[in-house]
Amino acid sequence: MKRLYELFKKSAGVTTDSRAITPGVIFFALKGDRFNGNEFAAQALNEGAAYSIIDEEQYAVDDRCIFVENVLQTLSELAAMHRKELNCPVFAITGTNGKTTTKELIVQVLSTKIKLAYTKGNLNNHIGLPLTILSADQDTELMILEMGANHLGEIDHLCKIAQPDYGLITNTGKAHLEGFGSPDAIFQAKTELYQHIQKFGKGLIVNADDQKLMNAANPNILLTYGTENADVRGSIMSQIPCVSLQWKWRNASENQPTHLFGSYNVYNVLAAVACGIFFHLEPKIISKAIAEYIPKNNRSQFMETPAGNKVVLDAYNANPTSMNMVLDEFLAMPGTPKYVFLGSMLELGKYSDDEHIAILKKLSENHVEYVALVGNEFLKFQTLFPDFNYYANSEILNSFLIPKRITGAHIIIKGSRANALEKIIDSL
Numbered sequence: 001m002k003r004l005y006e007l008f009k010k011s012a013g014v015t016t017d018s019r020a021i022t023p024g025v026i027f028f029a030l031k032g033d034r035f036n037g038n039e040f041a042a043q044a045l046n047e048g049a050a051y052s053i054i055d056e057e058q059y060a061v062d063d064r065c066i067f068v069e070n071v072l073q074t075l076s077e078l079a080a081m082h083r084k085e086l087n088c089p090v091f092a093i094t095g096t097n098g099k100t101t102t103k104e105l106i107v108q109v110l111s112t113k114i115k116l117a118y119t120k121g122n123l124n125n126h127i128g129l130p131l132t133i134l135s136a137d138q139d140t141e142l143m144i145l146e147m148g149a150n151h152l153g154e155i156d157h158l159c160k161i162a163q164p165d166y167g168l169i170t171n172t173g174k175a176h177l178e179g180f181g182s183p184d185a186i187f188q189a190k191t192e193l194y195q196h197i198q199k200f201g202k203g204l205i206v207n208a209d210d211q212k213l214m215n216a217a218n219p220n221i222l223l224t225y226g227t228e229n230a231d232v233r234g235s236i237m238s239q240i241p242c243v244s245l246q247w248k249w250r251n252a253s254e255n256q257p258t259h260l261f262g263s264y265n266v267y268n269v270l271a272a273v274a275c276g277i278f279f280h281l282e283p284k285i286i287s288k289a290i291a292e293y294i295p296k297n298n299r300s301q302f303m304e305t306p307a308g309n310k311v312v313l314d315a316y317n318a319n320p321t322s323m324n325m326v327l328d329e330f331l332a333m334p335g336t337p338k339y340v341f342l343g344s345m346l347e348l349g350k351y352s353d354d355e356h357i358a359i360l361k362k363l364s365e366n367h368v369e370y371v372a373l374v375g376n377e378f379l380k381f382q383t384l385f386p387d388f389n390y391y392a393n394s395e396i397l398n399s400f401l402i403p404k405r406i407t408g409a410h411i412i413i414k415g416s417r418a419n420a421l422e423k424i425i426d427s428l
Contacts, residue, residue, distance in 0.1 A: 004053075004066065004074070005081050011050050014134050016075070016127060023048040028075050029055070030127065041065055072127070079130030080161045086133075088117075088140045089202075090162050091275070094147040094155055094193050095170025096186060097322045098268045099124075101260070101299050102170050103146045105272035109289045113281055115141045121297070122316070124148035129158050142279070150176035150347060152189050159196035166222070166278075167193045168205045168271060169213055173321030178349030191216045205274050207267055223278050225270040232274045239263045240333060241302045241310065247273050252283040259294045261302040261312050264325045298422050305428050310335070311411045315421040318345045318414055320355040327362060330412040337369035339406060341424065343394070343415015344375030352377055360385045369409070372397055374419050394423045401427035 008014065012024030018040035021027065027044035029037030029052055038059040041052035051064050055071045068074045083090070093103050100122055107118050117136035119128065124146040136143055147158045172187040180186045191213075197204060198220050206217045208226035225232040234247040237255065243265050244257045258269060269290055276286035295301045298316040305311060314326050323345060331338070340363060348355055356377050363371055364385060371388040373379070374397055379390045391397040401424055411428060415421045 001074075001077055001081060004078060005085075007051060008078060008082070008134070014075075014078075014131065015049075016131065018044050021047040021049050024050050026050055027052045028071050029053060029059070030071055030075070031055075037071070075130050076126070076161050079133040080163075082136070083133050083161065083163055086136055086138065086140060086143070088136070088142055089165040090143045090145060091166045091168070092145050092147055092159070092162060092164035092193055092197075093168050093170070094149070094190050095168075096173035096175045096190070096319065097325075098170040098264070099146055099148070100297070100316075101265065101295065102168070102268040102271045103144060104295070104297075105268055105290060105293055106275045107144055108293045109272050109276040109281065109286050110142065110144070110279055112285055112289050114279065115139055116144055117142075118144035119146040122146075122148070126154070126157065130161060133162060147193065149189055150178075150180065152180065152185055153192070155189055155192035156196065159193060163200065164193070164197060165202045166205065167197045167201065168275070169193060169207075170268065170271065171207070171210065171321075172212070173319065174348075174351070174355070175319035175321065176347045177351045178347045181349075187212065187216075194220070205271065205278060207271070209267075223274050225267070225274040227266075230270075232270055232277060234266055234270045234273070236263055236266060239329070241312075243269075245269065247287075249273070249277050249283060254283050254287040256287055257291050259302070260300045261314070262300055262326060262329050264329070265300055305425070307406060307428060308408045309339075309406060309411050309428050310409070311413065311425070311428060313413050313422065313425065315343070315413045315415050315419070316417060318343065318416045320345060320348070320351075320358070323359055323414060324362070326412065326414055327359070330410070331366050331368075333410060335410045337409050338367075339409045339411045340368050340371045341397070341411065341413045341415075341421060342371075342373050342378070343419025343421045344373075344377035346377070346416040346418055348377075353380075357381060357384070360388070363388065374415060374421065394420050398424050398427055 011026050014026045016028045016030045027049040029041050038054045038056040041054050041059045042061045117140045119132050149155050172190045203220045203222035204217045205223050208224035208230035224230040234245045238244045301313040303311050374391045382390045413421050
């Protein structure tokens with residue numbers, strides 16, 4: 001590992017994508033269910049990689065192929081080694097819902113003053129996190145790392161690599177129940193971050209309105225945010241179509257507009273404010289940065305289409321908690337007609353049928369002009385709820401929408417990532 005780390009410091013970085021080779025990088029030949037990166041080791045070298053890290057010896061073409069026992073483990077160990085060499089603190093973020101939006105808002109705020117390295121997009125797993133750490137250079141002043149998980153022990157594993165100094169959990173709702181097994185296990189998994197920081201870190205920023213998180217975080221709370229009894233306090237001023245709030249910190253008070261749909265984003269905003277306060281940014285600078293944040297990642301987006309439709313696009317992912325929250329907000333919005341486009345919620349295991357039926361019941365109890373449901377998890381209940389429209393995938397739905405002219409409607413688009421419901425936007 002010491003030899004590999006010396007090679008890394010002289011390299012142009014690392015990549016696990018054989019299609020993204022640039023001169024001087026080190027290619028890590030990861031394996032998956034449908035691919036074997038070892039097969040591309042020679043190609044990576046031919047395209048300019050300095051070295052290929054492999055774990056199947058027959059793919060070694062010359063001494064630029066470095067054979068290891070397990071490529072993924074080596075990538076993790078290299079990242080852990082680089083983390084120890086960097087002279088900067090690490091701030092980790094996890095949670096069931098809102099962690100990516102919260103991370104983006106925190107980056108938006110802190111980057112006004114601090115040189116950051118941070119998780120790009122949703123690269124928050126056992127591969128993405130090491131790659132983020134390895135992208136940081138010696139000038140980095142703070143690292144912001146998002147941590148995702150769908151099994152117990154994953155957050156703990158990521159913490160062992162990243163060694164976070166500070167942490168924040170957005171919430172602990174229903175998601176990845178198939179992997180976790182129960183809502184209690186989700187809470188246990190997310191609070192693995194707390195446990196690590198309590199042993200090795202410096203402290204936590206916590207949502208004061210979530211008593212379970214407050215109890216789990218004590219006595220390592222550095223700063224709290226929430227709607228009432230918190231260090232950083234916020235209250236909603238308006239939420240149509242995008243949420244605006246007022247927040248207070250000591251004697252400072254700021255009116256905070258946003259470009260985010262949904263009152264549930266208040267907590268994401270307040271988390272970013274609390275982080276800005278903790279890292280000594282002026283309140284007006286924090287407020288200005290948040291006001292300028294425009295979501296572009298299929299999360300909490302509000303847009304108007306050329307056909308005059310007002311669209312809430314929140315189609316990056318879905319679970320029962322986030323699905324219910326966004327539907328409640330959308331159904332309560334003034335204005336008709338309302339069109340609902342939902343994709344199935346995945347990785348719910350034994351809870352899947354009950355959670356999908358609950359969504360269908362909610363829709364049947366509200367007046368909605370049109371409901372389109374995508375995916376087999378909804379399709380199996382077509383006979384129970386025959387008034388809705390069912391499609392196997394977004395491509396079939398799109399072929400129906402193209403000749404159907406929808407104008408002047410209020411529209412919600414929400415579903416798990418595999419449904420790719422954002423594909424229908426151009427047809428609206």
